[in-house]
Amino acid sequence: MLIKLEQSSAIANPHSQLDYNLSVVSLTGVVHRVIQSDSMTKHTRQVLLSALKVVVLCLTLFLLCTSNSWAQITTDSKIAPLIQKLIDNDAHISSIAADALVNIGSPAVPSLIEALKNQDINLRWHAASVLGDLGAEAAPAVPALSAALHDEDGQVRLYATLALGNIGTAAKAAVPSLMAALQDKEQFVRIYVPSALRKIGVEAKVAVPVLTAALKDNNPAVRYNSAYALGAMGTEAVSAVPNLIALLNDNQFYVRLGAIKGLGGIAAGFQDKANALPSSKLQKVISDFEQVLTTIQEHKDKFTETDSKLIRRPLNALKAEKETRLFDRVLEWLFGHKLLLGIAAYLILLPSVWLILLRLAPLWLLKINNALKPYTDFSLPFISVNVPLRYVLFVGWFHYHPRVLDAWVAKYIKAAREQFPKKDTVSSRACYIPIPVVLDGTTVPQLMNENLRSTFEKQRSCLVIGGEGGVGKTSLACRIAGWAMAEDEDQQLCKHLMLPVLLEEEFRVTEGKSPLLSAIRGQLQALIDEPEPICQELLLRLLRKKRILVIVDRFSEMNTTTREAIEPESPEFPVNALVITSRIEEKLGRVNKTIIKPLRIEANKLSSFMEAYLMQRGKRDRFTDQEFFDACNRLSLMVGQNNITVLLAKLYAEQLIASKDVTSNISALPENIPNLMLGYINELNRDVTDNQFDDRTVHQIAKTIAWECLQQSYQPGTAKRADAIAALANLGIDDPEAHLNYLEKRLHLIQTIGSAKDRIRFCLDPLAEYLAGWYLIELYGNNDGKWRSHFFKKADDLVKTGTADAIKGLLLAVRDCYLSEVQGSKETDFVPQNSGNLAGFTPSFNTPATIVQTPIP
Numbered sequence: 001m002l003i004k005l006e007q008s009s010a011i012a013n014p015h016s017q018l019d020y021n022l023s024v025v026s027l028t029g030v031v032h033r034v035i036q037s038d039s040m041t042k043h044t045r046q047v048l049l050s051a052l053k054v055v056v057l058c059l060t061l062f063l064l065c066t067s068n069s070w071a072q073i074t075t076d077s078k079i080a081p082l083i084q085k086l087i088d089n090d091a092h093i094s095s096i097a098a099d100a101l102v103n104i105g106s107p108a109v110p111s112l113i114e115a116l117k118n119q120d121i122n123l124r125w126h127a128a129s130v131l132g133d134l135g136a137e138a139a140p141a142v143p144a145l146s147a148a149l150h151d152e153d154g155q156v157r158l159y160a161t162l163a164l165g166n167i168g169t170a171a172k173a174a175v176p177s178l179m180a181a182l183q184d185k186e187q188f189v190r191i192y193v194p195s196a197l198r199k200i201g202v203e204a205k206v207a208v209p210v211l212t213a214a215l216k217d218n219n220p221a222v223r224y225n226s227a228y229a230l231g232a233m234g235t236e237a238v239s240a241v242p243n244l245i246a247l248l249n250d251n252q253f254y255v256r257l258g259a260i261k262g263l264g265g266i267a268a269g270f271q272d273k274a275n276a277l278p279s280s281k282l283q284k285v286i287s288d289f290e291q292v293l294t295t296i297q298e299h300k301d302k303f304t305e306t307d308s309k310l311i312r313r314p315l316n317a318l319k320a321e322k323e324t325r326l327f328d329r330v331l332e333w334l335f336g337h338k339l340l341l342g343i344a345a346y347l348i349l350l351p352s353v354w355l356i357l358l359r360l361a362p363l364w365l366l367k368i369n370n371a372l373k374p375y376t377d378f379s380l381p382f383i384s385v386n387v388p389l390r391y392v393l394f395v396g397w398f399h400y401h402p403r404v405l406d407a408w409v410a411k412y413i414k415a416a417r418e419q420f421p422k423k424d425t426v427s428s429r430a431c432y433i434p435i436p437v438v439l440d441g442t443t444v445p446q447l448m449n450e451n452l453r454s455t456f457e458k459q460r461s462c463l464v465i466g467g468e469g470g471v472g473k474t475s476l477a478c479r480i481a482g483w484a485m486a487e488d489e490d491q492q493l494c495k496h497l498m499l500p501v502l503l504e505e506e507f508r509v510t511e512g513k514s515p516l517l518s519a520i521r522g523q524l525q526a527l528i529d530e531p532e533p534i535c536q537e538l539l540l541r542l543l544r545k546k547r548i549l550v551i552v553d554r555f556s557e558m559n560t561t562t563r564e565a566i567e568p569e570s571p572e573f574p575v576n577a578l579v580i581t582s583r584i585e586e587k588l589g590r591v592n593k594t595i596i597k598p599l600r601i602e603a604n605k606l607s608s609f610m611e612a613y614l615m616q617r618g619k620r621d622r623f624t625d626q627e628f629f630d631a632c633n634r635l636s637l638m639v640g641q642n643n644i645t646v647l648l649a650k651l652y653a654e655q656l657i658a659s660k661d662v663t664s665n666i667s668a669l670p671e672n673i674p675n676l677m678l679g680y681i682n683e684l685n686r687d688v689t690d691n692q693f694d695d696r697t698v699h700q701i702a703k704t705i706a707w708e709c710l711q712q713s714y715q716p717g718t719a720k721r722a723d724a725i726a727a728l729a730n731l732g733i734d735d736p737e738a739h740l741n742y743l744e745k746r747l748h749l750i751q752t753i754g755s756a757k758d759r760i761r762f763c764l765d766p767l768a769e770y771l772a773g774w775y776l777i778e779l780y781g782n783n784d785g786k787w788r789s790h791f792f793k794k795a796d797d798l799v800k801t802g803t804a805d806a807i808k809g810l811l812l813a814v815r816d817c818y819l820s821e822v823q824g825s826k827e828t829d830f831v832p833q834n835s836g837n838l839a840g841f842t843p844s845f846n847t848p849a850t851i852v853q854t855p856i857p
Helices: 001-011 014-035 042-065 076-085 091-104 106-115 120-146 154-182 185-212 220-232 234-247 251-273 280-297 305-332 339-360 364-373 402-422 449-456 473-484 515-527 534-544 558-565 603-619 625-639 644-663 672-685 695-710 721-730 738-745 765-780 784-800 805-822 831-839
Strands: 437-439 442-444 461-466 500-501 548-552 577-582 594-598 750-753 758-764
Touching: 001 234, 001 339, 042 515, 042 625, 076 091, 076 106, 076 364, 091 106, 091 120, 091 738, 106 750, 120 154, 154 185, 185 220, 185 449, 220 234, 220 251, 234 251, 234 280, 234 402, 234 558, 251 280, 251 461, 280 305, 280 473, 339 364, 339 402, 364 402, 402 500, 402 515, 402 534, 402 758, 437 758, 449 473, 449 765, 461 765, 473 500, 473 548, 515 534, 515 558, 534 548, 603 625, 625 672, 644 672, 672 695, 695 721, 695 758, 695 765, 695 831, 721 738, 721 758, 738 750, 750 784, 765 784, 784 831
Parallel strands: 461 577, 461 594, 500 548, 548 577
Antiparallel strands: 437 442, 437 594, 750 758
16 A cells, blocks of 8 residues: 555656655665674674665666656656546546646646647546646647637636636737637636636737626626626726626626726726826726716615725826826926016916907917816815816906907908808898888888997897888898998997897707707808807807897797797896897897887888889889889889888889890789789799799799698798698699799799708798788689688687787788789678788778779789
């Protein structure tokens, strides 16, 4: 039994066998010296020598039987028996063999690599286990261990995984194979793959995405080890921070602990690199880990104080780095000067520099402030108060100084003067003739900018231009916009220039954003031709300091969402220079407002208006005095003693010019307002040179589209483009889309609006009303029953709700179209009388009614 134990020990550890043999030799030498001593007799000496020879012979035979050699204890032939003993049935012998191979070290690696390829499964996993115990010495085995990750046996794959982890950084080449092993079907393999990657460290950074994905593994041990491994990647695993934060709510306490360790490792990585981090990155990291700390504090029952420290310590270090950066810069500058000089420069020179810039280059103050905006937490010495750096340097007090805002407006005023007149609404009203208006109850024969200066000198200016359609509200608003950016100071509305922003479309509602500010911001960006959107803080300052004039056109026709966004009475309403055009009397809360009501052109002033209009258009010299007199007389006969709107007078003047171009015969001019409207369309259609539609077709589609735009509320509004196309299709028109585009692209009668470009409206409201009136006459004729049940029932309801002024235009258009187009009609008929009453129009019946027999065109 003793011999067997000795043999086992020798097999397990050749080095111990060598020590054993050396001991035998030493013992032999000692015995020999004793034998040669003088005290021993010759006979005794001979007996001991004989015994010594027998012992040496036995030891030699023992060594030969165990096949060992003193000089060659680590050759393959000597290591092979040890490898075979790894799978010995006796676990103790197997363990001793493994320890012996580990003690041999790197010379045993090649044989162990070969053992990884052996057909015996037990030998393969034992070899992988020994290579793992060798640690970094087994680095040459990395390729073989990587291959073993694909072994058919799960235990082999497990020990290969553990071995690669123990090898450490030198196993970098195995990272792709380990990443693939995260999908292993055996969960105990998946459990230890993240640990192996963690031991490889930052060299395994390419595994961050798969480790992040493994945070959602069904096995909690996989989640724990993956989170822990991500921490070992340091800053390379920053992309996994949100997922690790989410893991803090895991049901398993040790998974939460792994998330804490992972986050702590990443935070510590950033702490080590804090000095090299850009300020924006440093702020982002601090923000992320403050969120982690908040989560831990909100769930104190799930985390310990030790857990908190793993995050708090690196976070505090990062905050300290942030706090010291600006302070160090200031100190560096101050330490280069004497104390008194520093105080003088701070209190006198710095404000003086900004004052000089304010006078010479105000926009530089805006740029400097914008550059210093990120530095918001500057700690003042001695008093421990954090304030933005730009205020510490005094430049913040000049950020939005009036001179800075004026300089900003001046920078873009040239672009605004070029772009604003190009807007369709503005360009179609380029020819402006001053007309009488009622200004706050006082009639002003000719409105000029001087009349409005008192309004715009107030801190908050609100101007409401009210009146019926076609009376010139939008034209006057465009004129006011021109005064806002006039070059001549005498022509301006106030002491400073203003950029006009025209809002004529309904607002688009976006969650979390003010629809009014979004609309102004977009229009202003287009006006000044700036590629980047305007900073909202700057926009608010420009609005509050009246550097932007906001014009809201067709306010009464806009939807509820848009109207509710315009609340001048609200303290939070940002617009302090506001112009609104509306068909109805707008209350606008209790805000003080200036009200302008453009007046119709009086019958006895028509010739003066026509003269001024033709002169401004440069066409007056084309008419003789007699031709001009006949044209004005024809217009007077058309309107009788009634006053007319500016729009009707302009349409007549344009057709007068067109008649001169075509026939030189003014007798072809229309004799009533409905035909004047159709004549205007005919003139537009005549200018089309190719693929022209005939006038009758244009009239038909224009009337249909007009009714689509008015039928919902009886006032000019919008219609869905799809509904308009469907209405044209119902008429039997081929390719209704092309006909709709003809009205928009060729005749410019309508325009597509809305953020989705899915709605249309007429450019001229009175034109839409008269075309809709035409449509209704053709639909109902003189059938009073249809008129009563289909049209007037809804009109009565609208009047009762207080919208009489808003639908007045359509009611008068219906009246005029009926009298013009229905044969034998008279003003006492049901339709003209009822529509006139609802519109508040009272005709004179002192003279016999005139029967109008103008045929329908």
